[in-house]
Amino acid sequence: MTTVPTPASTVKSDVCIVGNGSIAKTAALGLAQAGHSVTLLCPPAPSAANKPAPTADQPWDVRVYALNHTAHDLLASLKVWGALDMGRVAPIDTMAIHGDGVQPGDLAFDAFGAHVGSLAWIVEDSNLNQALDAALKFAPNVNTVVGNATRLETRDNDATVHLANGVTITCSLVVGADGAQSWVRNQCDIGFDYRSYNQRAIVTNFACAKPHHGVAYQWFTGAEGIVALLPLPGDRVSLVWSAPDDMASTIMAESATQLALRLAQLAQENLGALTPLQPEQVRDFPLALIKPHTVVAPRVALIGDAAHVIHPLAGHGMNLGFGDIADLLKVLAEREDQRNIGDARVLARYARARKEDVLLMQLATDGLARLFGTDFEPLRMVRNLGLNLLNKLPMVKRKLISQALGK
Ligand SMILES: Cc1cc2nc3c(=O)[nH]c(=O)nc-3n(C[C@H](O)[C@H](O)[C@H](O)COP(=O)(O)OP(=O)(O)OC[C@H]3O[C@@H](n4cnc5c(N)ncnc54)[C@H](O)[C@@H]3O)c2cc1C
Numbered sequence: 001m002t003t004v005p006t007p008a009s010t011v012k013s014d015v016c017i018v019g020n021g022s023i024a025k026t027a028a029l030g031l032a033q034a035g036h037s038v039t040l041l042c043p044p045a046p047s048a049a050n051k052p053a054p055t056a057d058q059p060w061d062v063r064v065y066a067l068n069h070t071a072h073d074l075l076a077s078l079k080v081w082g083a084l085d086m087g088r089v090a091p092i093d094t095m096a097i098h099g100d101g102v103q104p105g106d107l108a109f110d111a112f113g114a115h116v117g118s119l120a121w122i123v124e125d126s127n128l129n130q131a132l133d134a135a136l137k138f139a140p141n142v143n144t145v146v147g148n149a150t151r152l153e154t155r156d157n158d159a160t161v162h163l164a165n166g167v168t169i170t171c172s173l174v175v176g177a178d179g180a181q182s183w184v185r186n187q188c189d190i191g192f193d194y195r196s197y198n199q200r201a202i203v204t205n206f207a208c209a210k211p212h213h214g215v216a217y218q219w220f221t222g223a224e225g226i227v228a229l230l231p232l233p234g235d236r237v238s239l240v241w242s243a244p245d246d247m248a249s250t251i252m253a254e255s256a257t258q259l260a261l262r263l264a265q266l267a268q269e270n271l272g273a274l275t276p277l278q279p280e281q282v283r284d285f286p287l288a289l290i291k292p293h294t295v296v297a298p299r300v301a302l303i304g305d306a307a308h309v310i311h312p313l314a315g316h317g318m319n320l321g322f323g324d325i326a327d328l329l330k331v332l333a334e335r336e337d338q339r340n341i342g343d344a345r346v347l348a349r350y351a352r353a354r355k356e357d358v359l360l361m362q363l364a365t366d367g368l369a370r371l372f373g374t375d376f377e378p379l380r381m382v383r384n385l386g387l388n389l390l391n392k393l394p395m396v397k398r399k400l401i402s403q404a405l406g407k
Helices: 022-033 069-077 125-137 183-187 245-253 256-271 317-333 344-371 377-391 394-405
Strands: 010-012 015-018 038-042 064-067 090-092 094-098 106-110 120-124 142-146 149-154 159-163 168-171 173-176 192-208 215-220 226-232 236-244 274-276 283-292 300-302
Touching: 015 022, 015 159, 015 168, 022 038, 022 069, 022 125, 022 142, 022 173, 022 317, 038 168, 064 069, 064 125, 064 226, 064 317, 069 317, 090 226, 120 125, 120 226, 149 183, 159 173, 173 183, 183 300, 192 226, 192 245, 192 256, 215 256, 226 256, 236 245, 236 256, 256 274, 283 344, 300 344, 317 344
Parallel strands: 010 168, 015 038, 015 173, 038 142, 094 215, 173 300
Antiparallel strands: 064 120, 090 120, 094 106, 149 159, 159 168, 192 236, 192 274, 192 283, 215 226, 226 236
């Protein structure tokens, strides 16, 4: 349900979620299903001119996510997974990771070895959002309000979000799901560490001449960054190339066909020739590590990229966000009767519950990005040896896989 409240009106609910990405929408569904009334505060939609024209045969979205089992289980429990267009979802059966240099290391794991049906699933952003929007239409406890937030006021027992048009939203708990530049985080004066990777992730889709057999390929190339080709349904793959800034500028000035030629040396053996999918679309995203000093403040919890931004080399930013939602729901459900959902102790439990998962993923992705971001030969040898060694240590490998699966 979408409401356009009249100016100066007051909206009341248990929770106000600020944001309208996949994480905000999933949190809204989860909290509503748990019996809380939810106001979802979305910014005014961008003008129609910015939106791609709908076509009968929807083109493949260049924004795709590798969703793990945590994401799958949460979305399934909210009846969102079943609403995805499964014809557009590709399971990942094997991950093949390659090092660089004269003696490149190799690391591979597969669903069979991990005793699961699939390691992860590649889902388009548009497919996920269509399923979430459809579920939200039928969610009885969710009220969507469109407007610009200007001020967040917190008191002992509640909080109020003030909008530019005079509308106020009063609630017990404000959830900041408003992305890397989080307005909610700023309103709470939560400081954060920021470090640019001086890289941009370039994304686009290709048809491949040979079948990919559900393999997600990743190459750590040193000077040219990290290249991933992820399986899409049919003989198609989706590129995520984390390239140094200078190189990214050059690539973005070229055509998608030139980009395919740049990838030929890596992809030819397993995937054959790559051909850009039509209509051609190449996008880039600046990459940074953002670590807020806390994910809670009085009456406030941060989730998703508002709470942590990591390098996409492991494909886990969104998965961490789904983990935030699962833990927030659990902590709220397990609270004592006398505590309400914005109680400081309850929020502190949420912060504690997230600490280990988030820290592990920050350390792992940041460590790998730094380790593989240099061309220093001794380091190159060590990291390639490390990949080979890991490949031969079943126990460590199993631990790594279960972490990646979100199990
Ligand atoms: C190239 C690339 C590849 C990636 N691949 C993967 C992957 O394979 N797997 C994975 O798990 N993760 C992946 N990620 C990470 C993933 O994209 C993010 O972690 C995820 O999109 C974060 O979702 P979010 O909803 O928290 O934030 P966002 O998607 O940034 O959404 C925030 C929303 O808040 C809204 N908003 C902002 N300000 C306000 C305001 N003041 N009021 C109201 N609303 C507001 C915005 O409009 C936006 O809709 C990848 C990231 C990149 C860059």
